[in-house]
Structures are given as structure tokens and as C-alpha cells.
Amino acid sequence: MYPILVLSVTGLVTLFLGFLKSKKILLPASLLFVAIAFLSNFIDWNAPGLYFYDMLEATNLSIIFSSIILLSAFLVMALSKGFLDDEHAQPAEYFAILQFSLVGAIMMTNFQNLIMLFVGVEILSVSMYILTGSDKRNIRGNEAALKYFLMGSFATGIMLFGMAMLYGANYTFNISDARILLLQPVTDVRPVFLYVGVTFLLIGLLFKVSAAPFHFWTPDVYEGAPTIFTTFMSTVVKTAGFAAIYRILEVSFSPMYNFWWVMIVTMAILSLFISNITAIAQQSFKRMLAFSSISHAGYMLLAVVGLNNKSGDSIVFYSLAYALATISAFGVLMIVSKDRLVDGRPNENIAVLNGLSKKSPFLAVVLAISMLSLAGIPLTAGFWGKFYVFTDAASRGHIWVLVIAIMMSAVGIYYYFKPIIAAYMKEGEGENIRLSAFYKIILGLTTAGSILLGLFPDLIRELL
Amino acid sequence: MLALTLILIPLIGSLVLFLLKGSSGSSSKNTALVASLATLAVAIYAFTTFSPQSTIGVKYSWMKDLNINFHISIDGISLLLVLLTAFLVPLIITSTFKHTYKNHASFYALILLAETALMGVFMARDIFLFYFFYEAALIPVYFIAALWGGKDAPRITFKMFVYTIFGSLFMLVALVYLYMKGASAEIDQLAITAKLLSPNAQNLLFWAFFIAFAIKMPVLPFHTWQPDAYSESPTPATMLLSGLLSKMGVYGLIRIMLPLAPVGVSNWGQFGMVLSIIGLIYGSIIAIQQNNIKRLIAYSSFAHMGLMAAGVLSGNINGIQGALLQMVAHGVNAVGLFFIVKIIYDRTGTRDLTALGGITQKTPALSIYFMIIMLGSVALPLTNGFVGEFLLLKGLYDKNVWLGGLAGLTIILGAVYMLRLMQRSMFGESNDITAKFKDVSGSEVAVLLPIAAVVLIMGLFPNVFLKITEPAVNSILQMMK
Numbered sequence: 001m002y003p004i005l006v007l008s009v010t011g012l013v014t015l016f017l018g019f020l021k022s023k024k025i026l027l028p029a030s031l032l033f034v035a036i037a038f039l040s041n042f043i044d045w046n047a048p049g050l051y052f053y054d055m056l057e058a059t060n061l062s063i064i065f066s067s068i069i070l071l072s073a074f075l076v077m078a079l080s081k082g083f084l085d086d087e088h089a090q091p092a093e094y095f096a097i098l099q100f101s102l103v104g105a106i107m108m109t110n111f112q113n114l115i116m117l118f119v120g121v122e123i124l125s126v127s128m129y130i131l132t133g134s135d136k137r138n139i140r141g142n143e144a145a146l147k148y149f150l151m152g153s154f155a156t157g158i159m160l161f162g163m164a165m166l167y168g169a170n171y172t173f174n175i176s177d178a179r180i181l182l183l184q185p186v187t188d189v190r191p192v193f194l195y196v197g198v199t200f201l202l203i204g205l206l207f208k209v210s211a212a213p214f215h216f217w218t219p220d221v222y223e224g225a226p227t228i229f230t231t232f233m234s235t236v237v238k239t240a241g242f243a244a245i246y247r248i249l250e251v252s253f254s255p256m257y258n259f260w261w262v263m264i265v266t267m268a269i270l271s272l273f274i275s276n277i278t279a280i281a282q283q284s285f286k287r288m289l290a291f292s293s294i295s296h297a298g299y300m301l302l303a304v305v306g307l308n309n310k311s312g313d314s315i316v317f318y319s320l321a322y323a324l325a326t327i328s329a330f331g332v333l334m335i336v337s338k339d340r341l342v343d344g345r346p347n348e349n350i351a352v353l354n355g356l357s358k359k360s361p362f363l364a365v366v367l368a369i370s371m372l373s374l375a376g377i378p379l380t381a382g383f384w385g386k387f388y389v390f391t392d393a394a395s396r397g398h399i400w401v402l403v404i405a406i407m408m409s410a411v412g413i414y415y416y417f418k419p420i421i422a423a424y425m426k427e428g429e430g431e432n433i434r435l436s437a438f439y440k441i442i443l444g445l446t447t448a449g450s451i452l453l454g455l456f457p458d459l460i461r462e463l464l
Numbered sequence: 465m466l467a468l469t470l471i472l473i474p475l476i477g478s479l480v481l482f483l484l485k486g487s488s489g490s491s492s493k494n495t496a497l498v499a500s501l502a503t504l505a506v507a508i509y510a511f512t513t514f515s516p517q518s519t520i521g522v523k524y525s526w527m528k529d530l531n532i533n534f535h536i537s538i539d540g541i542s543l544l545l546v547l548l549t550a551f552l553v554p555l556i557i558t559s560t561f562k563h564t565y566k567n568h569a570s571f572y573a574l575i576l577l578a579e580t581a582l583m584g585v586f587m588a589r590d591i592f593l594f595y596f597f598y599e600a601a602l603i604p605v606y607f608i609a610a611l612w613g614g615k616d617a618p619r620i621t622f623k624m625f626v627y628t629i630f631g632s633l634f635m636l637v638a639l640v641y642l643y644m645k646g647a648s649a650e651i652d653q654l655a656i657t658a659k660l661l662s663p664n665a666q667n668l669l670f671w672a673f674f675i676a677f678a679i680k681m682p683v684l685p686f687h688t689w690q691p692d693a694y695s696e697s698p699t700p701a702t703m704l705l706s707g708l709l710s711k712m713g714v715y716g717l718i719r720i721m722l723p724l725a726p727v728g729v730s731n732w733g734q735f736g737m738v739l740s741i742i743g744l745i746y747g748s749i750i751a752i753q754q755n756n757i758k759r760l761i762a763y764s765s766f767a768h769m770g771l772m773a774a775g776v777l778s779g780n781i782n783g784i785q786g787a788l789l790q791m792v793a794h795g796v797n798a799v800g801l802f803f804i805v806k807i808i809y810d811r812t813g814t815r816d817l818t819a820l821g822g823i824t825q826k827t828p829a830l831s832i833y834f835m836i837i838m839l840g841s842v843a844l845p846l847t848n849g850f851v852g853e854f855l856l857l858k859g860l861y862d863k864n865v866w867l868g869g870l871a872g873l874t875i876i877l878g879a880v881y882m883l884r885l886m887q888r889s890m891f892g893e894s895n896d897i898t899a900k901f902k903d904v905s906g907s908e909v910a911v912l913l914p915i916a917a918v919v920l921i922m923g924l925f926p927n928v929f930l931k932i933t934e935p936a937v938n939s940i941l942q943m944m945k
Contacts, residue, residue, distance in 0.1 A: 377603060378599040390640055391644070394640045410633055
């Protein structure tokens with residue numbers, strides 16, 4: 001809960017810092033602000049409670065979700081030094097918007113009232129629309145921002161409609177009260193309102209995490225947005241979206257499992273099929289990662305399909321593993337593609353990674369481990385992430401879902417290895433890449449995190 | 465603790481090599497050799513102090529809330545394979561001494577990493593720990609094969625990687641299913657759970673396990689990745705694949721499939737045996753026609769693995785004991801044979817059987833080693849192949865006379881292709897290519913001599929090994945009842 005206060009204030013402070021002549025202060029200041037927010041997050045640790053007239057609830061799970069969001073944001077910001085070199089960029093505004101968007105993301109992890117969920121989703125989404133189009137001279141970026149905005153506002157509208165229906169059914173926005181009503185044997189609840197409400201609400205949220213069939217915006221937006229914001233989108237927005245989906249279903253609608261699991265399982269399987277099959281044909285690394293992001297939404301939905309008291313932990317672990325690997329992968333892409341221009345834009349094809357192992361062995365290792373983690377190969381965090389969501393799905397007896405998911409992860413290995421093969425087994429042009437120590441530390445951290453969680457997965461699960 | 469050191473020594477060696485790269489090629493080689501020899505010393509110590517009653521092992525909590533443990537322990541079967549791994553890895557490292565690989569530090573680090581994972585596979589008692597190491601063993605070998613392999617290596621090794629991972633994902637489904645049913649990840653506990661499952665579930669479990677392990681070994685019809693991968697990989701990777709990684713498949717059949725899908729084995733085992741034996745005959749016939757000596761040995765490996773799979777599936781003590789002994793024998797012989805192929809290739813630049821001949825006159829020492837290892841491979845009495853093959857055939861014969869008879873063809877076909885290889889390459893008139901063949905020396909003798917010695921020792925005293933494994937095999941058969 002405290003990070004919301006901290007980040008609202010520091011976001012404003014960052015805007016004012018933009019008036020300073022030297023832009024150098026912005027990055028360290030923003031990192032410091034996020035770090036403070038991260039620490040303030042733990043004030044509520046082991047002290048769950050409701051805040052602001054039952055609008056928000058802090059629980060250990062929501063704190064962990066917020067921490068993952070803040071950690072990812074910290075790492076992404078740390079990689080954003082490129083802003084400061086770009087004369088057209090407005091770093092103060094970017095950093096401020098990123099901090100505001102985090103406020104929305106954190107609201108999504110600990111809302112107690114549907115209104116707060118809506119406010120959170122909107123704060124996060126509007127920030128993302130702006131950041132997607134932040135590179136004004138890039139026509140792809142403008143297209144992406146417009147597309148994201150149009151489709152995103154439809155999705156939000158549908159979600160809001162769902163919330164109104166739910167209010168009509170339950171006469172309350174409070175998610176715990178709604179559950180009590182659901183559990184009563186004979187109620188006043190109007191089932192049509194309830195069912196339509198839940199469906200629409202979920203559609204809105206599933207759009208945000210880019211689950212199929214609401215994924216059509218993802219490849220274009222991921223490709224069009226500046227890479228740094230793509231990274232932010234695929235980690236922070238996804239984690240927040242899943243925190244919200246899990247929270248609403250676990251706290252409020254778990255008695256209706258038999259109603260919504262069919263919808264969730266269909267979307268999970270659709271996401272897995274569409275994304276993995278399409279990703280095979282991608283030439284652009286960024287588009288491939290966009291489809292990979294859809295597929296990971298599918299895997300995380302499996303934890304929701306197997307909703308039990310452990311599946312929150314599974315989503316936490318998966319989000320963290322996915323965030324670490326994704327930040328590494330996009331970080332490498334950002335550094336490698338920066339100086340390799342095609343038509344004035346950074347070259348983001350997989351071929352740009354050719355011969356990376358000779359040009360920068362460190363980046364090649366970072367890339368390889370992140371790809372192995374995304375593919376879910378043992379020794380990396382991604383394996384246990386998949387393992388946990390698979391066991392969740394199996395715990396409800398859906399073995400056939402498990403079989404499909406596993407076939408699709410075999411397909412995933414195929415395309416996740418393309419960058420590794422490019423980096424290690426192909427000859428590339430261009431000179432050696434010099435890395436600043438700062439990038440090395442950040443990418444070293446994400447890579448070490450992937451390996452450490454791969455060897456000792458209990459490090460995170462012990463916390464919960 | 466002893467069991468843990470077997471995993472830790474190669475792991476530390478590999479980390480040291482990864483971190484201290486940049487030093488000269490010989491220091492990388494020596495570091496790797498020292499680490500692998502230290503592992504061998506620990507394994508031999510474990511062997512000398514082993515008694516079937518006492519269990520050597522440790523158990524740490526790995527994932528507390530899921531009741532998944534880091535549980536490793538050594539029984540007779542584990543000990544045999546731990547010894548095999550610890551014995552072969554130093555030889556594989558020594559076999560590279562005449563050659564300096566680029567990025568040598570990473571090269572040797574990956575070999576030691578593979579050894580770490582193999583040790584883990586052979587000692588794990590927790591199904592997920594087993595799976596973890598089982599997959600982890602493939603990654604370093606894939607990278608060795610792909611990065612230091614021939615021109616076509618990236619494509620071929622990638623096929624191998626996807627193929628085998630795809631197979632083991634089936635196993636993962638089966639393991640998760642069993643874990644859900646049994647609420648435990650210990651193999652011994654799940655063996656009890658497995659008996660309560662419906663025959664239908666058991667059949668599915670059998671297939672999930674069989675496909676996973678059959679791809680690894682490989683068994684017909686899952687072998688298509690193997691000949692290419694064996695012949696395109698650099699020799700150390702081929703040795704690791706044929707000598708050790710393929711043994712993980714047989715070991716998995718014994719350790720995982722027999723106790724966890726006993727009903728499935730009795731329903732479908734016969735079918736698996738038929739597949740294995742068809743593969744055995746098919747592989748032998750192709751081996752007879754090969755002129756590329758590396759491919760020839762690759763196909764002979766495929767044939768041998770088929771016999772071992774059939775022996776395990778027969779589900780009686782002779783079949784399993786024979787498979788265990790044959791695993792060791794074949795591991796040692798395959799490494800020896802691939803090394804001889806490498807020696808020949810290094811000196812003549814060809815692997816074509818028709819271009820070779822008359823090497824004996826130039827280097828009698830090499831042909832003596834070759835002869836010993838070759839005879840071990842064709843299972844002549846008093847060599848290591850004989851007892852294993854005999855027990856395997858006896859096991860098959862007890863199960864089904866016809867299958868036993870068909871599998872017996874291996875003795876004839878194996879002799880045909882191995883003797884043809886020996887005769888065409890070693891004997892006859894020497895020609896331009898083989899005229900300047902230099903004698904074996906130094907590190908080459910250091911590899912060939914121990915292998916030849918083991919071929920003879922195992923042939924003369926097979927009981928030393930059979931005695932260690934017998935109680936463990938009996939307890940697995942007990943679990944199946």
C-alpha cells in the first residue's frame with residue numbers, strides 16, 4: 001500500500017527534476033525512488049489489513065506481487081540509459097510516467113474494491129498508451145500507440161460494463177462481500193448479471209495480459225514501441241494483470257469455478273497454440289518475444305485453471321522467472337541493435353545476434369540463459385515456473401491440458417533456440433561490443449537470478 | 465556425504481574452469497583431468513566400502529511445501545553406473561590431449577558439467593530430482609556437440625536436442641501425474657501408489673516412460689537422430705553420448721519404469737521387446753553395409769542398446785542383470801572404439817573403410833588394443849561383452865523363446881560387422897594413406913590401456929559386478945510384484 005503513496009509523490013518530484021539543466025540526475029533519482037517504494041512495500045509484511053475505507057487490502061501475496069513489479073521496474077529503468085543520449089527524448093516525463101504507471105500496477109495487486117481495480121487498470125493502461133507512442137518520429141510507434149489505445153479502451157469499456165453488471169447482481173463492489181453473497185444458499189443474486197459480469201470483467205483483464213483471442217494488439221505494439229517500454233509492458237503489465245486475475249477469482253469467484261474454468265482453459269490452450277505456432281515463423285526477435293509473451297500468458301493461465309491455495313505462489317514464481325528472463329533478452333537486444341541501423345531504425349531481426357559469442361561472450365551467455373529459461377529447460381528458473389503451473393493444472397485432474405501444454409513447450413524450444421544458434425553458431429559482422437559496467441551488473445543480476453531460482457526454487461516459495 | 469562429493473567435485477571443477485578461463489590449453493586439460501580423477505578416487509572408495517545393507521546417501525529438503533527432496537543415495541545399480549561414469553570421464557578428457565580445442569576452458573567445463581549431471585541422474589531417488597538431472601545432462605553435451613562439431617553440427621545436434629527433450633516431456637507428464645496421485649516424490653513410495661492405479665493409467669504411464677527412454681537410448685523407431693548426431697559431433701561428445709548418456713535411458717527403464725509402471729510393463733513390455741529386437745537386427749544390418757567407420761560404430765551402438773532395452777523389458781533377473789553388465793561393457797567399448805576411430809581419422813584424414821587397410825603393419829600396438837576392444841564388443845567369452853550378452857539372451861529366452869532366438873542373431877551379425885571393420889581397416893596391404901601411420905603413444909596409450917584392461921578384467925571376474933547389483937535388482941523386482 002505504501003508504494004502507492006511513495007510513487008505518487010516521487011512521480012511528481014521527477015517531473016520537476018526535469019527542469020534541471022543536467023539530465024544526469026534523473027536516472028539515479030528514479031532508481032532511488034523505486035528502491036524506496038520497494039522497501040516501503042515491506043512495512044505491511046506479515047501485517048495484513050484493509051486501507052482507505054476497505055478500498056485496498058495488503059496481504060503477503062499482494063506484497064510479493066508488488067515487489068516483483070517494483071523489482072522488474074527497477075531493472076528495466078536501470079537499462080534505460082539510452083534515453084539520456086537521445087536528443088529527442090523527454091526523460092523526465094518518461095520516468096515520471098513509469099512511476100505513475102507503477103501506482104496503477106500496484107493497485108491492481110491489492111484492490112479490495114472493483115472501483116480500485118478499474119482505476120488501477122486505467123492508470124497503468126493510459127501510461128502505457130503514452131509510452132508506446134513516445135518515439136514520435138517512428139511511424140510504427142505511432143501506429144502501435146493508436147492501435148493499443150483503441151483496442152485497449154474497448155477492453156476497458158467492456159471490463160467496466162462487467163463491473164456494472166456485477167454491481168447489479170451483488171449490490172456491492174467489495175470483492176469479499178461478493179463472495180459471501182455467492183456462498184449463501186438462497187440469494188437475491190441475478191445469475192445472468194453475475195455470469196455476464198464475470199465474463200466481461202475477465203475479458204478486460206485477459207486483454208491486458210494478452211491472452212488469446214485478445215492478443216491481436218500484442219505483436220504490433222511490442223514491435224512498434226521503444227524496446228525499453230516493450231520490456232516494461234511485458235513484465236510489469238503482465239505481472240499486474242495476473243495478480244488481478246488471480247485475486248478476483250480467488251477472493252471473489254472461486255465458488256463459481258465450474259462456470260469460469262471452461263473459459264479460462266479455452267483461452268489458455270488457444271494462447272499456447274496460436275502463440276507457439278506463430279512464433280516459429282518470426283524473423284524479428286522482438287515479434288518472437290511478443291508471441292512468447294502470449295504463450296507465457298497461456299502457461300500462467302494454467303495456474304488459474306488449477307486454482308488452489310498454492311496457485312498464487314505458482315503465479316508469483318512464474319512471473320518472477322519470466323520477468324528476469326524477459327528483461328535479460330530485451331536488454332541484450334537493446335544493446336546489440338542500438339548501433340545496427342536499417343532505414344534509420346535499430347535492426348531487431350534475429351540475424352542481428354549472429355556471431356554474438358565472439359563480439360561479446362558475456363551478452364551471449366546472458367541471452368542463452370534467458371532463452372533457456374523462457375523455454376523451460378532445467379537448471380533455470382523457467383523450468384520450475386512451468387513445473388508449478390503444470391502441477392497446479394494437474395491437481396484439478398486436467399491431465400489432457402497438461403499434455404497439450406507440454407507439447408507446446410516442446411514447440412517453444414524450437415524457436416527459443418534460434419537466437420542461441422544465431423549467437424553461437426553463425427558468423428556475424430560488426431565489431432566487438434563494449435559494455436559499460438553498469439549494464440554488466442544489471443544483466444548479471446537477472447542472469448544470476450534465473451540460475452539461482454533454477455537451482456533453489458524454494459528461495460521464493462519459502463517467503464509465502 | 466560420499467554421494468554428495470561425487471556431484472560436487474566435478475561441479476566445482478567445472479565452475480573453476482568457467483571462471484578462470486584464459487589460461488593455457490594444457491592447464492585447462494590438467495584441471496579437468498584432476499577433477500575427474502578425484503571423482504574416480506571417491507567412486508572407487510565408495511566401491512571398496514560398499515555393502516548392500518548400508519545405504520550411502522543424503523536427503524535435503526528442496527521444496528518444502530511440495531515435499532520434494534534433494535535425495536541421492538547409492539545402491540548397487542547406482543554404484544555400477546557411478547563407477548562407469550567416473551571411469552569414462554577421465555578417459556574422455558585424456559583422449560583430447562593431443563588436440564587443443566578453441567575456448568578450451570569452456571570445453572572442459574562442459575564435460576565436467578555433464579559428469580555432474582550424470583552422477584546426479586544415477587543417484588537421484590526423488591523423481592523430480594531425477595528429471596532435473598536427466599535434462600541437465602543433455603545441455604552441456606548439446607553445446608559441446610554443436611559448438612565444436614562439424615559443419616552440419618548445429619542442425620543435427622539441434623534435432624537431437626528437440627527430439628530428446630520432446631521425449632522427456634512425456635516423462636514429465638507421467639511423473640507429475642504419479643506425484644499428484646501419490647502425494648510424494650520418492651520413487652520407493654510411488655512404487656506403492658503405482659500398484660493402485662487402473663490398468664489403463666498404467667498403460668499410459670508405460671508409454672510415457674518408454675517413449676522418453678527409448679528416444680534417449682535410442683530404440684527403433686525413435687533412433688533417427690542418433691547416427692547423424694554420433695557422426696557429426698566431435699569425438700568427446702560422441703563418447704559422452706554413446707558411453708554415458710544413452711545409459712541414462714536404460715537406467716531410467718530399470719529405475720523408473722519398472723517400479724512405477726509394473727502393470728504397464730507386463731501388458732506392453734512384449735511389444736517394446738519386439739520393437740527393440742527389430743531395431744537390433746535392423747541396426748546390425750545397416751552397420752554391415754557402412755563404409756564410414758564412425759557411422760558403423762554408431763549403428764552398432766544402436767543395435768546394442770536395443771538388446772539392453774529388450775533385456776530390461778523382459779522383467780526377470782537375468783535380463784536386468786545382463787542389461788546392467790552390458791551397460792558397463794558397452795560404455796567402455798564404445799568409448800574405446802570411438803577413440804580408435806579418432807586416432808585413425810587424425811592420422812589418415814579419412815573415415816572411409818575402403819580407403820584404409822594395412823595399419824597393423826605400421827602399428828601392431830594399436831591393432832592389439834583394437835582387437836581386444838573389438839572382441840569385447842562381439843562378446844567373445846573372457847571379454848566383458850560375453851557375460852552381459854549371455855545373461856541378456858537368457859533373460860529373453862526365459863520370457864519368450866522366439867524373441868530370444870531372434871535376439872541371438874546379434875551374436876552373428878555383431879561379429880560380421882565388427883570383424884569386417886577390423887579386417888578392412890587393420891589388415892591387408894597398406895596403401896598411400898596408411899603408409900605413414902604413426903604408432904600410438906603417450907596419452908593415447910593412457911586411454912587404450914585402461915579400456916583394454918577393463919575389457920579383460922570384467923570378462924574374467926564378472927561376479928564382482930553382478931554381486932553388487934543383485935540385491936538392488938531383486939528389490940526392484942520385489943517392488944513390481
